Amino acid sequence: MARLRRTLGLLFLAAFGIACGAGSEATEETSGAPSPEDAPVARYADTVITLAELDSAFIDAAGGPEAAADSSLHTYRNFLDQYLHFRLKVRAARDAGLDTLPRVQRNVHDYRQQQARPQLLREEVYGPLARTLYERRTQAVDVSHILIRPASSRDTLGAYRTAHAIADSIGQGIPFGDLAVRNSDAPAAQEKGRRGYRGRLGYLQAGEIVKPFEDRMYALAPGETSNVFRTKFGYHILKVHDRRPAGQPIELSHLLRRPQDDTAAAHRLLDSLRTEILEGALSFAEAARAYSQDRQSASEGGALGEVAPQALPPALRTTVAALDSVGAVSGVVQSRFGSHLLKLTGRQERQSFDEAYDELQDRLTGRPRTRQRKADVARAIRADVGATVDTARLRAAARVASVDSLARPLLTYTDTLSGAAPSAATLGDSTYTVVQVARHLMQMDGGAQTTVAGLIASFLNEKALQYAATRRAQSDPTLRRRVAAYRDGTLLFRYMRDSVWTAAAQDTAGLRNTYRQNRNEYQVSERTRALALRAPADSVLRPYATLYEHSSSIPAVLDAAVADSLVSTDTVYVTARSADVYRSVRTAGDGDAVGPLAQDDESLFLIRDTRLPPRPMRFEEARSRVVQDHQDRLEQRVLRRLRARYDVETFPERLRPPVSDAPTAP
Known part of the structure; x- marks a missing residue:
């Protein structure tokens, strides 16, 4: 090796x-x-x-x-x-033809995909979505919506007609909130005091809602209402009330006096505390620990951690916006929670797109908009290079009459196959068999619930992305060199292993x-054989040092150590190249003890046995x-x-x- x-x-x-x-x-x-x-x-x-x-x-x-x-x-x-x-x-x-071996070709193919696919997905899938998300995050949008859910997956026409009737009523001047509280199927539309009451969701940002909703939210001007559109939840009508800049997260501390107390007295107390803080007689953290009635933050010196300004109550949001420097302390401000003093303890600068990309990609991974974008890219590749599928052959293999039936029988298709697997699909100049399609089904999440049509789309989309990644690796000089180097390395390994x-x-x-x-x-070099006792601390080993000092008996020490779960024993052979901690044994006499000694996070006690002279191996x-x-x-x-x-x-x-x-x- x-x-x-x-x-x-x-x-x-x-x-x-x-x-x-x-x-x-x-x-x-x-x-x-x-x-x-x-x-x-x-x-x-x-x-x-x-x-x-x-x-x-x-x-x-x-x-x-x-x-x-x-x-x-x-x-x-x-x-x-x-x-x-x-x-x-x-x-x-x-x-010697080693580059034609199926295993070598598979390894090179897999490596090419590992190198090229992330670049393809960044440029064609994640990159555009991340850029849109990054740019939209600069604004928060105040929205209301009305949701009409279909009674069942098969009865969507009724829900669609209901939503259009409501849209007509909005066009006739009936207030949006009145229609929402009467008709919306959104969970909080009829619950006063909850976010969503009368359809009002408040300020939202990109990434917090599904993409069709987000697209329309950012496309409308304040005061405008959307047409009827559908998401996975049902049919929506959306109204935009306002837009405002979305502030960067800040770090905030506060000192709170609850509203049940005398408001005037709370105001006087906080005002006097602010004076002491500004004069340096008292720190904000000390004041919060002593006087704040927010128990959770008081123990942390009033620290609230990272806060999104738009998530604050309006009065606090306005006050925070006026704090012009880190360390600034506000005057007394009222909210529905009580009376506050606020201290700005940190402010984040907006990251560049490249700096924010990894976090944006993490947020997008697994989201419906990402899956949809990936499918759209794959379909465009399929249209470009040409793809065909033999649905009759796949239906026969799955033993179903319709492509809308579950493809589950294909999970056992290879068990019943006799002879060569028939072809089922093509992409460009590549042909794929029914077995390859069946294996793809086995690797799909929820494959047992996938229809034949869904399987066909998933399989061809995956092969289209593989095709595009391969084409990218062949056209990009850096990727081409990297794959060529890996292929040569694989060939070298196989040649050296065999020859x-x-x-x-x-x-x-x-x-x-x-x-x-x-x-x-x-040659076996000169060695010194010794008994080594190891323990978590030197105090554990000192009794063994005392025992050996009085008995000079290695068997007695071993017998005692066997019953001690904190002590391990072994025989060590010390040479001139051994770690420094062992070398003192080389200069000791036969039967001499050394230690306890410190070794990393444990202690060591050594008893020299004898010197072993060099000998041939x-x-x-x-x-x-x-x-x-x-x-x-x-x-x-x-x-x-x-x-x-x-x-x-x-x-x-x-x-x-x-x-x-x-x-x-x-």
Whole structure:
């Protein structure tokens, strides 16, 4: 595995350099000297590696131009060999047909989707919705509405006619609120004192309601009434009363005296407290803790936390708007809750669209407007590239007569299939089988309740988005390089696994031979064996130190520790490379105790047993190192074959020195 990590590390460090210019085909010599960047530094088969390509790969492998500039010419020349070997292995993998393996193609397809799909959705789905939401958030709209719910999912015509009759009455001058309290099916329309009474919802902002409602709310001018429109709740008529700027969230503290007290006395108390606060004799937090009758905020020094100004009662909203700086304290202000002092403790500046995007996307994720936008984008792609579906074949597979029937029988379709799966749909030049459609149903949320028509739309929409993501990955240079690098990495992994790693691990005779030839290199170093007791605190270990001091008996210490749930014991082998906390054991005498000692968040008590001299490793002990060494030998053998097979030439003399080695001007 260490060998695998080193090889893949080299791959991905150079990945973008590889993808930028890999595979430059050798051409016939032309007149005129090539620029230094176009000069070949290596050649194999029908491919050349140019200096520009190597430079790009080296910069990526080094971690950027500055790090590359600090490298030596010797390092750069070594990289030429490493890079060339990487390219040879990838070429050999392609020549062996590894890029045609279904598993490899599936992995590359999945990676391409992972990289391109988020960009597609941001630009085509989330981006436009987020931009609209961001711009609309600057205004809050005061609205009323009337809701007429259909009596059932099949009886919508009656509700539609009722809503139109109410709209006609509004047009004839009957007050909107009177019609709402008499006719609206909204929950609070008839409940005095609740938000929504007489249809009045108050000020709303983008993102708080369903999109059809929001669209009309922002499209109407104050005083205008909408036409009849439908949402998932039923039919609506909407009236806009007012618009106002939507303030940014603020942090607010208050000191409250309840209205049941003498209002004049409460006013005098708060006014005197404000004077003390402004003069510095008393802090706002101290005053709130001592005098505020809002128990919840009083314990926090009056802090209300983050507050949306438009959510405040009108009198408080007006007062807060007049606080011109953080730290300002208001005069006494009345609300239906009582008498207040207010302190502005923080004010947020409006974020830019890019700064707000992640939060906007989170708010949009899973919302009906997002699902609808995604479906609209997918349908546009389907119309652009062409899509067909064999509904008769899908109905027959699902054993239903209508596409409005549930597709549930398709969940077991593969269990009854005999022979090749018949085709069911096409998109562009791709053909999909009934089995693929059935598998899509299995992966759908609520798939058992999906109709055949719904399944067809969901399947084709998903394939359309995949198609668009693939097309984007092919046309976007950065995405194309990223996918090419991943594909080359996948091919390298498969080639090395098949030709080196697996071969080395299974070559028992070769491993034994490598072990015999390098026996002197496989050594167990000098070690000190010791007993280690660990516990959460040194106080837990001190009794064991005392016990050993009096008994000098390791078995006695072990017997005592076995019954102690706070103490764990094990045998440790301390070498010159062990952590510092163990090294004191190396200089102690056999039988000596050390500690308790602190180690991270626990304590350690050590008893030295004996010194173990160096010795040769047995084959089983050295196996992991032997396998790695044998892999190195096999890899060098493979590279020699590849260099000969592809007729490799290198031109290290054409390498320019990195910046740090370049001569400086006098």
